[in-house]
Amino acid sequence: MKKEDELTRLKRNASKLLQQAHKQTHAQQRRLSTNGRCRSACDQLDARIRKRLDSFTPVKWAGKPNNLSPLMFASHGWICISSDMVQCEACGQYMSVLIPSLVHTDVIVYQKSVRMLVSMITMKHHVTCPYRYTSSGTDDAVPLNALCKDVVNQR
Numbered sequence: 001m002k003k004e005d006e007l008t009r010l011k012r013n014a015s016k017l018l019q020q021a022h023k024q025t026h027a028q029q030r031r032l033s034t035n036g037r038c039r040s041a042c043d044q045l046d047a048r049i050r051k052r053l054d055s056f057t058p059v060k061w062a063g064k065p066n067n068l069s070p071l072m073f074a075s076h077g078w079i080c081i082s083s084d085m086v087q088c089e090a091c092g093q094y095m096s097v098l099i100p101s102l103v104h105t106d107v108i109v110y111q112k113s114v115r116m117l118v119s120m121i122t123m124k125h126h127v128t129c130p131y132r133y134t135s136s137g138t139d140d141a142v143p144l145n146a147l148c149k150d151v152v153n154q155r
Contacts, residue, residue, distance in 0.1 A: 010063035077131035091129035
């Protein structure tokens with residue numbers, strides 16, 4: 001009974017996190033510049049982030065802490081392909097995001113696992129992947145190749 005209550009609570013938390021991530025994405029879209037070319041490039045990037053974000057469903061992403069949010073992963077090129085598994089859309093690298101259950105693990109081990117996964121959001125990409133070198137913030141997480149194309153197109 002206790003495990004069922006915990007599972008229900010985790011599912012509820014996962015749903016809330018996904019809703020927050022979607023709201024943050026939409027808020028980011030509203031803040032973008034209305035300048036012609038910049039707006040067009042940003043719309044394309046936003047559409048790609050939204051598409052990646054939609055792959056993170058409550059069934060696939062249950063029980064993750066806030067610092068492992070779907071928005072953080074999506075803004076760094078990751079798509080959720082199955083429960084606790086993501087893949088970079090640019091370099092094709094896979095990453096397991098399975099974290100130990102607090103029921104069966106010491107809190108210190110859990111926290112260390114989460115910290116390691118946070119660092120892997122960028123470091124798990126191939127060395128040549130543009131998402132490996134993006135900022136960890138969601139406001140400026142733009143792949144390097146998209147920035148270069150935008151600069152070339154403006155000339």
